[in-house]
Amino acid sequence: MTFSLRTPRRAVALLGAFLVTMVALLLPAAPASAHAVLVTASPRLGTVVPSAPEQVVLQFNEPVEPITDKILVLGPDGKRADAGPATLDDATITIPLRPGGPNGTYLVSYRVVSADSHPIPGGYTFSVGAPSAHPPTLSDAATRVDPWAQTAMSVTKFISYAGLVVLVGAVLVLGLLWPARLSRAMPQRLAWTALGVVGASAVLGLLVQAPYGSGRALYDFSWSDLRLVLASDFGTGHLIRLGVCAAAAFLLPPVLAGKARRMDAIPLVLLSVVGLATWPISGHAGSSPVPQLSVVTDTFHIAGAAVWLGGLLMLLLFLLRRANAVELGAILPIWSRWATLAVAAIVVSGTVQVLVEVGGLDPLWRTRYGLLVLAKIGLLAVVLGSAVYARRLADQEDTAADPRRLRLIVLLESVIIVVVLAVSSVLVQTAPARNANAATTVTQGLSTSVTSPLYTLQVELTTTTVGSNELHLYAYAPDGSQQVVQEWTATASLPSAGVNGVSVPLVKLTPNHVSGQFVAPTAGQWQLRFSLRTTDIDEAAVTVTVPISP
DSSP: OOOOOOSHHHHHHHHHHHHHHHHHHHGGGSOOOOSSOEEEEESOTTOEESSOOSEEEEEESSOEEEOGGGOEEEOTTSSBOBOSOOEEETTEEEEEBOTTOOSEEEEEEEEEEETTSOEEEEEEEEEESSOOSSOOOOOHHHHOOOHHHHHHHHHHHHHHHHHHHHHHHHHHIIIIIOOTTSOOHHHHHHHHHHHHHHHHHHHHHHHHHHHHHHTOOTTOOOHHHHHHHHTSHHHHHHHHHHHHHHHHHHHHHHHHTTOOOHHHHHHHHHHHHHHHHHHHHTSGGGGSSSHHHHHHHHHHHHHHHHHHHHHHHHIIIIIHHHSOHHHHHHHHHHHHHHHHHHHHHHHHHHHHHHHHHTOSSHHHHHSHHHHHHHHHHHHHHHHHHHHHHHHHHHHSTTTTTOTHHHHHHHHHHHHHHHHHHHHHHHHTTSOOHHHHHHHHHSOOOEEEEEEOSSOEEEEEESOOBSEEEEEEEEEEOTTSSBOOOSEEEEEEEEGGGTEEEEEOOEEEEETTEEEEEEEESSOEEEEEEEEEEOSSSOEEEEEEEEEEBO
16 A cells, blocks of 8 residues: 555645644744733732832733743843842742842743643833933843744644544544454554654653743753743643553554453443643643633544544545445444544534634634634535535435545545644644734833933833823933933823823923823823923934833
């Protein structure tokens, strides 16, 4: 038995599936989306506190694992202001600070790994006394995610899904549907290869997760990074998967040879359930608001997809080409029932997943995760349509005698589901819509500086949402000293809505510091214009664009 491409049409179809798959896998090469959200921080982003705090507290919306050497606080002088290693309590990270820190702007830089194994780099500033004229900024190294590591992770997950699908299909067909007269040599080799692929992808996943989570290059990570991965839920899931593969190697021979007794199948079924569950516990399902429900439904989802696609591949590669009319007449009705149950499991579990991970209809259109879900649903709808047609063909009396039309339909289904697997490998690398929604509810501010020939203006907004937002302005001379300002003027405009030159009242607190309330009645890209007169004749204006969220 060879895997030759006998027609140009089949070659074109498989080539198209390969190209679409590779395009899908390259999508995550863009910067990664965070899968956990910084909910609150103390001191808050952009605030000015009267004296140096004893610690910085970061609160996330789900449990995280800190990358110890990437969590630090820099003082106004650019030196480390943290007094020791950060401590973790579930979803809260506490960073102790050195006592008696100088006045000025502090930079908090952090990198953590979310419960679903994805890195969350970030940072923010707060000030003691007054902001610095030249505050410290986040370096690219602190926030980077190596694109090669990210792409390698998506490829690894795709390979693991592909190996699982082939393994499940081969075991089911060889164990329950394979005709006695046909040789088992080729499908047995395929099954053992698939088992090796699943095990190898588990090892590769552990090795790739180390640089992916820590932000280092794909080829440059430390053993401490790997130890952190092994201690996480992601590492636990992959280690269990390796154990399942090792145990399956001892249980599969009688099943693949068609000599297994019913009692032999029971431990293999239990082992399969445990193995299937390792995918959700190391992904989004393990960190969802209802993890027990998500893990169970995701396991059913993966199992249904593996049975459906795995069976289709075995039909396409072997049975539809080698079984005779009598054998196909017995096999196809049984497979049709399997496919019906598998599709039912996919639809029901997928609906539950969408409700949990998306949280509504609106995020389906407004988030990348939601758009990928819609793409997956559309592809599956096409496959379901072809499956219904294939079942009608299978019920016809002449199908077993001439299975060429059915073979073509099965080929189409297989090609589309390969693309679905590629979309799924991107989906598990994308922030769930529920987290994207959470990110929009986090109250964040704005901290930026703008420069004119006369001064540098530090602009601090404690919030950037519709309604009242506290505004602080600090002026500095070109040499970094405090700039005495005789007159301050601030106006707000929203060109997209035709709002222009609305006055923002300011209260002078010190010669170089004023505060006020910027009231934004609607969301949009607001433009704040500040005009400062430093002498009787010297005056300059600067403009800052402020994105106001609902």
